[in-house]
Amino acid sequence: MFGSDYSASPFGGRNAYQAVQVGTGVDGASPHQLIAMLFDGLIDCIAQARGAIRAGKIEEKGRAISRAVRIVDEGLKAGLNLKEGGALAAQLNDLYAYMALRLTQANLRSDEAALDECVQLIEPLRSAWAQIDIKTAA
Template sequence: MYASPLRGDPAAIYRQVDVSSRVQSASPHRLIQLLYEDLDVALRQAAFAIEKKQFEIKSARITKALAILFALEAGLDFTKGGDVAETLSRLYRGARSEVTGAGVSGDAEALRVVAANLAEIAAAWRQIEQQQRAAA
């Protein structure tokens, strides 16, 4: 009998396939946008989990947000990016510090502030991609 490798929770399988297809077809700028989108969701879910005293979910979402911030910083090209890369690196380090502190203290609003601040950077990445598509 044929055994499907896609077993388990159908929603989890869909999410895995959806993420895989979004990543495979994405430009470098779009990949960064996807990271920012996932970061925003993780931060807002962590804030909600704090308010609802869902500590396991809070911990998982904060861990995901921190991993994304590390990934964003690791992807910086300091040779080509110069001052912009340095500024983004400082921003990501500061955001990690804020997220960690908010997670320890249970400050949901601080997580929302970090999400809002990073949303401005995410908007700039969207604008860069739109300009590149228009130029192509």
């Protein structure tokens, strides 16, 4: 699903995480932790965008949603290995493309329902990813 050395990829690697400003701790994180950070960063950006919509802060909403789109495109989607990842990688690629579209629409229309849809789509992946970490640590 992901490249063999996800963290070394120029698009899906540590540079992408730093570029989308997910947070600190990138340098010492495993590839699994990096993906978890992207999921967390995406949820955080969506929450910031929702708060900005409610507060009528258009520029802040735009920045938060732009950051969310970058996390999806430059972090999550760019890290997929479509050649070796099979159907799962292709489905995730489609999901991430759809989410980027919905986030863009949310930005254009200040649409909280579109933001909610993106959270509903990413939460199962985020939870499943966290379970993988728990199982491998045990």
